[in-house]
Amino acid sequence: MSEKETSPAILQFAPLNSSVDEGFWHSFSSLKLDKLGIDDSPISITGFYGPCSHPQVSNHLTLLSESLPLDEQSSIASTSHGNRNKCPVPGILYNTNTLESFHKLDKQSLLKAEANKIWDDIQSGKALEDPAVLSRFLVISFADLKKWSFRYWFAFPALVLDPPASLVDLKPASAYFSSEEAESVSAACNEWRHSDLTTDVPFFLVSVSSDSKTSIRHLKDWEACQGDHHKLLFGFYDPCHLPNNPGWPLRNYLALIRSRWNLETVWFFCYRESRGFADLNLSLVGQASVTLASGESAPTVPNSVGWELNKGKRVPRSISLANSMDPTRLAVSAVDLNLKLMRWRALPSLDLNVLSSVKCLLLGAGTLGCQVARTLMGWGIRNITFVDYGKVAMSNPVRQSLYTFEDCVGRGEFKAVAAVKSLKQIFPAMESSGVVMAIPMPGHPISSQEEDSILADCKRLSDLIESHDAVFLLTDTRESRWLPSLLCANANKIAINAALGFDSYMVMRHGAGPTSLSDDMQNLDMNKTNKQRLGCYFCNDVVAPQDSMTDRTLDQQCTVTRPGLAPIAGALAVELLVGVLQHPLGINAKGDNSSLSNGGNNDDSPLGILPHQIRGSVSQFSQITLLGQASNSCTACSETVISEYRERGNSFILEAINHPTYLEDLTGLTELKKAANSFNLDWEDDDTDDEDVAVDM
Amino acid sequence: MNSGREVIDGRLTVEGFSVAARAFADKWKTHNQSLPPWSWVPLINRTLLLSNQQEEGYLSLENILILSSLEESTEDESLNVATECSEKEEPVDHTILVQNQENEAHYYDFHIVYSASYKVPVLYFRGYCSGGQPLSLDVIKKDLPSCSVSLLLQSKWTFITQEEHPYLNRPWFKLHPCGTEDWIKLLSQSSISAGCQMPVELYLVSWFSVVGQVVGLRIPLEMLN
Numbered sequence: 001m002s003e004k005e006t007s008p009a010i011l012q013f014a015p016l017n018s019s020v021d022e023g024f025w026h027s028f029s030s031l032k033l034d035k036l037g038i039d040d041s042p043i044s045i046t047g048f049y050g051p052c053s054h055p056q057v058s059n060h061l062t063l064l065s066e067s068l069p070l071d072e073q074s075s076i077a078s079t080s081h082g083n084r085n086k087c088p089v090p091g092i093l094y095n096t097n098t099l100e101s102f103h104k105l106d107k108q109s110l111l112k113a114e115a116n117k118i119w120d121d122i123q124s125g126k127a128l129e130d131p132a133v134l135s136r137f138l139v140i141s142f143a144d145l146k147k148w149s150f151r152y153w154f155a156f157p158a159l160v161l162d163p164p165a166s167l168v169d170l171k172p173a174s175a176y177f178s179s180e181e182a183e184s185v186s187a188a189c190n191e192w193r194h195s196d197l198t199t200d201v202p203f204f205l206v207s208v209s210s211d212s213k214t215s216i217r218h219l220k221d222w223e224a225c226q227g228d229h230h231k232l233l234f235g236f237y238d239p240c241h242l243p244n245n246p247g248w249p250l251r252n253y254l255a256l257i258r259s260r261w262n263l264e265t266v267w268f269f270c271y272r273e274s275r276g277f278a279d280l281n282l283s284l285v286g287q288a289s290v291t292l293a294s295g296e297s298a299p300t301v302p303n304s305v306g307w308e309l310n311k312g313k314r315v316p317r318s319i320s321l322a323n324s325m326d327p328t329r330l331a332v333s334a335v336d337l338n339l340k341l342m343r344w345r346a347l348p349s350l351d352l353n354v355l356s357s358v359k360c361l362l363l364g365a366g367t368l369g370c371q372v373a374r375t376l377m378g379w380g381i382r383n384i385t386f387v388d389y390g391k392v393a394m395s396n397p398v399r400q401s402l403y404t405f406e407d408c409v410g411r412g413e414f415k416a417v418a419a420v421k422s423l424k425q426i427f428p429a430m431e432s433s434g435v436v437m438a439i440p441m442p443g444h445p446i447s448s449q450e451e452d453s454i455l456a457d458c459k460r461l462s463d464l465i466e467s468h469d470a471v472f473l474l475t476d477t478r479e480s481r482w483l484p485s486l487l488c489a490n491a492n493k494i495a496i497n498a499a500l501g502f503d504s505y506m507v508m509r510h511g512a513g514p515t516s517l518s519d520d521m522q523n524l525d526m527n528k529t530n531k532q533r534l535g536c537y538f539c540n541d542v543v544a545p546q547d548s549m550t551d552r553t554l555d556q557q558c559t560v561t562r563p564g565l566a567p568i569a570g571a572l573a574v575e576l577l578v579g580v581l582q583h584p585l586g587i588n589a590k591g592d593n594s595s596l597s598n599g600g601n602n603d604d605s606p607l608g609i610l611p612h613q614i615r616g617s618v619s620q621f622s623q624i625t626l627l628g629q630a631s632n633s634c635t636a637c638s639e640t641v642i643s644e645y646r647e648r649g650n651s652f653i654l655e656a657i658n659h660p661t662y663l664e665d666l667t668g669l670t671e672l673k674k675a676a677n678s679f680n681l682d683w684e685d686d687d688t689d690d691e692d693v694a695v696d697m
Numbered sequence: 698m699n700s701g702r703e704v705i706d707g708r709l710t711v712e713g714f715s716v717a718a719r720a721f722a723d724k725w726k727t728h729n730q731s732l733p734p735w736s737w738v739p740l741i742n743r744t745l746l747l748s749n750q751q752e753e754g755y756l757s758l759e760n761i762l763i764l765s766s767l768e769e770s771t772e773d774e775s776l777n778v779a780t781e782c783s784e785k786e787e788p789v790d791h792t793i794l795v796q797n798q799e800n801e802a803h804y805y806d807f808h809i810v811y812s813a814s815y816k817v818p819v820l821y822f823r824g825y826c827s828g829g830q831p832l833s834l835d836v837i838k839k840d841l842p843s844c845s846v847s848l849l850l851q852s853k854w855t856f857i858t859q860e861e862h863p864y865l866n867r868p869w870f871k872l873h874p875c876g877t878e879d880w881i882k883l884l885s886q887s888s889i890s891a892g893c894q895m896p897v898e899l900y901l902v903s904w905f906s907v908v909g910q911v912v913g914l915r916i917p918l919e920m921l922n
Contacts, residue, residue, distance in 0.1 A: 012794040020829040026867055054762055057802045060827060085760075164792045245794050276733065305790045312796075319830050324868045330861075333868075337858050344856055345875065 011167040011288050014240040016049075016061055016248035018139075018154040018308055018317075023065035025143070025150050025321055031068055032095070032143060040101075043093045044069065047137055048086035049202075051237035052272040055282055058247070059239035061089065061137060061156070084193055084276075087200040087237060091137040102142035102151060102316075107307065114138045115157040115304030122256045128220040131203035134252040140316075148325040153316035154308040158251035162302065163291050165254055165266075170244065170286035173269065180212040181231075182280050188214040189235075189271060189278040202237040203253060206269050222261065231267070233285065238270035246270045246286060255302065258290050265289055328428040335427065339380045349606040352380060354581050359383040361464055363439065363484055364474035365415040366390075367561075368498050370402040371570025372472050373423060379578055383431045384423065385468065387461075388415040389438040399563055435464065441479040445658045454657070455650050462487050470494040470577055473537070474570075482636055483653070485536050489513040489637035490645060494580055494587050497537045498573040500561045505569035508613040509576055510536040511630050512587045514639040532629040534591050534612050539631040541669075562618055572614055579610045591627040633672060635663040704897050707881035708816035711753065713897045717818075718756050718809065721901035724920045732914070733758065735809075740864065755864070756809040763803045763840050802827050803840055807912070809901070810863060817877040818901060820908050821862055821869045834859070834870060842913045872908055880907060 045068055049061045064086075094110065096102040118136050121127040127134055141152040174182055185206065192198045198216075205217045210230040217225055225232060234257060240247030250268060257266050270284040310317050323329055343350040358381055362369045365388035373384055391412035397403040400415075402422040407413045413421075416434030423430045439461060440446075440454050465471055465487045473481045473495060481497065488495040488510060495510035511534030583589040591612030609625075616623035632638050644666060645652050655662045664670045704713055722735040739754040808821040824832035824840065834857065838846055862869040884903050885895040895903065902920050909916055 010792055012792055014794045015796065017827065019827055022825065022829060022831050022867060023865065024829075056764060057762060057827075063829075160790060160792075242794075251792075275730065305793070317828060319828070321831070323833075324831060330868065333859060337860070341858070341873070341875075 008166040008168050008289065011165040011286075012245055013158075013251055014058065014242050014245045014247050015308065016156045016239060017058065018063070019060035020063045020152065020319070021065065022321060022324065024063040024067055025319070026325065027065040027068050028095075028143065029145055029148075029325065032145060038097055040095060040097055043095070045091045045093045045139070047089045047091045047135075048083075049089065049135070049237070049239055050085035050087055051202075052239050052241045052247075052282065053085075053274060053276075055241055055274065058241045061135075061154070061239070062086075063139075067091075084199040087132060087202045089132050089135045089137065089202075091139060093139045093141065095141045095143055097142075099142050099144075099151070102140065105140050107140070107153075107155070110138055110140065111155050111157055111304055111306060112301075114155070115159060115306075116301055118157060118252055119159060119255075119301045122252075122259050125260075127256050128218075128222075128260070131201065131219050131256075134203060134256060135249050147320070148322040149318060149320040151316050151318045156248055156306040156308065157304045158248065158306045159255040159302040159304055161251075161254060161258070161290060165288045165290045168265075168287040168289050170246075170284055172243070173280040173283040173285045176285035177208070177280065178212065181208055181214070184208070184212050184214040186278040186280055188216045192216045193273075193278070202249065204235045206233040206235045207231075208233075233267045233269040235269035235271050238272055238284070240270070241272065241282070243284070246284060254288060254290060258292065262292055263290070264292055331427060332429045335380065335429075347606050351582060355380050355578070356382060358470060358581060359385070359468040360577075361385050361387065361468035361471045362474060363387045363472060363480075364476065365400075365402070365419045365434075366396075366474065366476060367399045367566035368474035368500070368570050368573075369415075369472070370400045370419065371567050372474060372498070372573055373419065374401055374426075375571050375574035376577075377423070377427060377430070379574065382429060385432065385464065386416040386419045386434045387437055387439070387464065388419070388434070389436055390415050392418050399566065401567075435460070437461070439475065439480045440483055440653070440657055441477065442482055442656045442663065443479050443660045446654075451654065455653070458483065458650070458653055462491075465491055465493055468493070470496065470581075472573060472577075473497040474573075478537075481537055482656075485510060485538060485636040486641065486645060489536065490515075490642050492587065494577065495536070496573045496577050496580075498569045499537075500565045500569060502560065503562050503565070503619045504615065504617040505565045505572075506613065506615050507569050507572045507576060508537065509580060509587075510534070510637065511612075514630070514637065514642050533637075535628040535630045536634060536637040538636040539628060539634040541635060564618055568616070568618075575607075576611070576614070579607050582607055583610055592625070593627055594625045633667040633669050635667055635669070638667055640667055704885075704895050704900055707878040707885065709811070709818065709897070709900055710816070711811055711813065713900065714811040714818060715752070715754070717897050717900040718754075720898035721809075721905065722756060724902060725916070728917050728919045732761070738808075753811075755811065757806070758808075759804075759806040761805040761807070763805065765801045765803050765840060803832060803836075805840075805912075807914070808862070808869070809905075812874055815874045815877065817874050817881065818904055819871055819874045819877075820912065821871045822912055823869045837870070840913075841911075845911050845913045872911060877904070 045063065047061045047063055047067060050059055052059050092114065094105060096105065114136055118127075118134060121133045121136075136157065138155040138157065139152055140155075141150060143150050173185070177185055185208065188206070192201075192204065198204075198218075201218065203219055205219060205222060205225055206214065207217060207225050208214050208231040216235070234253060236249050236253055238247040238249065246268065247270065250270070253268070254266060257263055266288045268286050268288060270286070271278070272282040272284075273279050274282060307314065308317075339352055339355075343352060360376055360381060360383065362372055362384060365373075365386040369386060369388065373386070376384060391414055392400075392403045392407040393412060394408045396415075397405055397408065402419045403415070404422075407418040414434070414436045416436050420432045420434040423432045437457055437460060440458055446454050461483065465484065471484060471488050471493055473484055475481060478499075485495060485497075487493075490513055492513040492515070496507070497510065498507045499505070514533065580586060580589060589610050592609035593611065594609060611625035612628060613626040614623060615626060630637060632640070635641060641663070661670070664673070704710075709717065718737060722737065725732075726734045735756045735758045737754050738757045739752045803824050803826055805822060805824045809818050810821055811817075812819045824837045826832060832840075856873055857870050858873045859868050859870050861867065881895070881900075881904060884907070902916070905914075906916055906920075
């Protein structure tokens with residue numbers, strides 16, 4: 001690369017580049033959070049680099065988790081000296097507490113301060129004892145520990161030679177040495193690299209005798225090396241891979257050589273490796289020419305440069321580690337992993353997307369509501385809304401799994417609110433909200449002053465049902481389920497109903513709404529008899545829902561159930577919902593019976609059969625599935641009722657609430673009862689559907 | 698060392714893992730010169746000492762370089778770095794070489810860690826680019842050879858998950874070990890040298906001959922002797 005004799009080219013150095021391992025930021029974050037707090041005094045750190053090991057890629061100065069002052073809790077033996085690819089280099093870290101102060105740092109004076117240290121080490125001779133100090137570096141940073149993002153800027157202070165050094169010659173080492181010499185140099189270098197004592201010393205002398213014997217010596221042995229050599233080169237680990245340029249460490253090296261030994265001509269050796277051994281084709285030997293300083297007694301500190309560029313620009317670098325450090329994101333990916341494992345190992349056709357996007361409305365946040373919510377979370381369902389007007393009472397937390405003692409203290413927290421808080425504590429990524437509202441019920445007549453607010457509640461309930469995909473009916477009375485059932489049938493939303501007796505439970509899914517038949521089923525090949533919808537909770541009733549609460553004795557009002565029932569019924573309710581969601585026909589899926597199916601392997605649903613109703617008891621430890629068709633006289637989901645609701649809206653609701661016989665007349669149940677009473681039939685006493693009621697003391 | 702006790706039904710004991718790991722690292726060094734050697738990282742401060750006082754640890758192979766021709770993802774650029782215009786600019790220094798954009802280099806670290814719950818070795822790995830930013834799984838998959846990618850898709854025994862590294866407390870990718878026992882048993886059955894029982898020294902070599910293919914690291918056949 002030398003030009004004419006009169007003006008050789010200026011020696012150009014390839015900049016050193018930084019590489020910060022993720023582990024460094026993790027360790028630094030812990031250090032800041034646990035020990036430093038807002039203390040922003042500079043921190044001594046250690047950087048690591050090694051000679052270039054690849055012909056196409058330069059090495060970097062690296063920061064690892066062990067770059068920070070020692071952490072006692074690490075369970076990995078810290079790798080300090082003796083690691084061939086991690087030559088330790090001293091550095092300093094200035095971390096600011098705000099972005100503004102990061103920008104306000106006086107970079108030039110910080111750089112100058114570090115450059116002064118290097119100059120001092122050269123003058124005092126320390127650089128000869130421990131040459132790694134020639135590569136001293138500086139980092140400024142701003143760590144945003146709320147967003148887990150890190151802004152940083154490295155500087156590799158280099159003393160500027162004035163006038164700059166010029167390059168007389170540069171060639172591959174294999175072209176410079178004779179083949180005998182090359183072999184000897186390689187062997188000596190490999191030995192140097194192989195020994196724990198010398199492998200991390202990045203600056204050294206290469207002395208080649210006239211009979212091609214090479215010895216590699218420490219810099220401090222320079223005097224001893226004089227005289228008995230044929231060639232004496234200043235060797236250093238060169239991170240750069242380029243064939244026409246030496247790496248950055250040569251800059252301060254030349255400053256040292258010039259200052260200590262007053263040499264005008266410097267032969268340097270850029271040591272590079274491949275596959276762990278000296279590579280003299282990749283390594284370079286060059287001849288530089290420096291201008292000696294005029295004879296001053298106290299040499300002054302040269303200027304310094306060295307702020308690292310970011311893709312050619314004078315801006316800091318930044319990295320966001322939210323994905324690997326933000327605990328909420330880590331929780332999300334762990335939970336997702338769990339579900340994916342289930343899909344990979346057991347149920348490859350499981351559709352996880354539908355589960356993560358479904359919006360569930362839980363009417364009732366008591367024993368059933370809490371159990372349903374927990375099981376929904378287990379399936380990866382993230383969107384849950386609670387509706388409940390009660391407060392957490394002292395007897396609740398033992399049976400209602402989302403509440404703790406703290407929720408009952410004082411006046412008691414609203415269940416809808418406490419449930420949401422609890423979900424977020426279990427899994428921060430839950431999208432959950434609570435509505436404190438009572439559900440209007442037929443058979444509980446209201447005064448005219450209350451009418452407006454009741455109608456507002458009806459509207460609110462209707463809007464909630466519209467804005468969700470699946471509704472769970474988990475309230476504590478029969479009649480409170482009437483309006484939601486009607487609204488779900490009207491909006492054709494999936495409704496799952498669960499109810500408890502003392503030692504028995506019932507879980508069912510409502511059929512599709514009556515008006516769905518004309519819209520959705522047209523393209524399905526079904527004859528008239530199959531156009532039956534599955535029934536709802538009220539299809540088998542012969543009376544309209546009535547007030548079941550007043551006029552009962554205390555023990556009947558607060559019916560108690562065996563504690564095991566709510567978890568069983570709640571879990572079954574969720575499994576039933578998931579079955580519906582995974583079924584290609586969804587809400588229109590027909591009901592299966594466990595007795596009729598062939599061993600549970602239904603082609604339509606990867607999860608097995610999809611029953612209509614499940615009834616079980618713990619007194620017998622038994623469980624059966626039932627199938628019931630929709631009734632044309634149903635007070636909640638029949639076509640008659642739905643069209644009346646659609647036509648008359650609020651006045652229909654008010655009439656149903658205030659006059660229970662209205663619904664019976666409307667649906668023809670009145671007629672049916674008269675006809676039935678003329679027979680001698682035994683109607684089953686249907687009070688197995690009351691459930692756990694919290695007693696407010 | 699009674700090798701019969703250390704490999705049972707496709708599973709390894711923790712002592713067996715130590716033995717197998719060293720055998721594997723030695724064979725690798727001898728036969729696989731094109732890649733750097735594996736190093737054993739001992740774990741200190743473990744309260745549970747093994748019965749025969751062998752240290753616990755894991756195998757580590759780090760800084761494997763893969764040159765990628767793809768454009769680097771701008772994940773970190775989203776941190777809206779305003780262009781700085783410092784008042785006291787550094788004087789322009791002509792001795793600094795102006796560099797072209799380098800080839801984008803991706804670095805990979807591999808750890809072979811013993812799983813006490815599955816009783817088999819597990820391959821953990823991660824990728825990062827030259828500035829240190831971690832690579833996402835999508836980017837890593839683009840670095841894998843195409844036969845690896847199809848192996849991942851088709852095989853029901855190999856899939857990649859992201860979990861916390863057992864000792865480093867950071868998320869790493871790993872090849873999930875739940876199928877390992879099964880296919881090691883299959884390999885044992887076809888192992889000629891030791892009848893139906895795989896000698897412990899060959900355990901990791903055989904294991905890696907399958908697992909390594911998924912991440913694109915090949916081992917030469919001589920290692921299997």
